[in-house]
Amino acid sequence: LLQEVLESTSLPVLAAGGIASGRGLAAVLAAGAEGAFVGTALLASPETVGPAYARDKLIAAGSADTVYTDVFDKARHQPWPARWGGRALANDFTASWHGRGADEQTIADAYVGDDPDIGVVYAGEAAGLVREQRPAGDVIRDIAAQAESLLTRFR
Structure with a gap:
């Protein structure tokens, strides 16, 4: 779907769905997206609102x-x-x-x-990439740093 959307518009596109690592972010950026929405990767963060059991269930999934x-x-x-x-x-x-x-x-x-x-x-199918409780800022910084490292390999 991302490819189809990118081919159909000149507007900036944000990708969503299954982006929980630098590899996922690098993939959508390399495809032409301007950025990404991150969901499941943040669900084990202390800032997340939800039932007390949710973080442990997600980490185990x-x-x-x-x-x-x-x-x-x-x-x-x-x-x-x-x-x-x-x-x-x-x-x-x-x-x-x-x-x-x-x-x-x-x-x-x-x-x-x-x-x-x-x-x-x-939680999305990226649940398997969530392995511990971590602050949201740390999760996003790590995803961005890994994506940058992967993308700069090809410059």
Whole structure:
């Protein structure tokens, strides 16, 4: 999608999705993006707002431990259009409800947001790159420094 967007406009483009390391940032910059949004890489930072269990769950997760689902939106009565879900860490709740087609109230009745095995931790497939709790500024500085190092190899 990034390539298609870059080919279709002369406006500055920011890339998003799966950018959690200097390699990811260098890749989108080399492709022509002006910058990137970083999400999952910051979720284990102390500045992040969310349930207390979320950081440890994210650090323990691998890149294949996520699922694109709408069950958490239904459980929390979020008014998103049905065609859009969210990527979250798979857990006991997704194992029980993802893809079952249950009605929203049934799903909501089964949801306990403060239970670490049921509550939502929204995170992308870059989850496997998050290995420790680190301040957001340190994460961004390290991503930028690694990207710069990689990109300057080709000058």
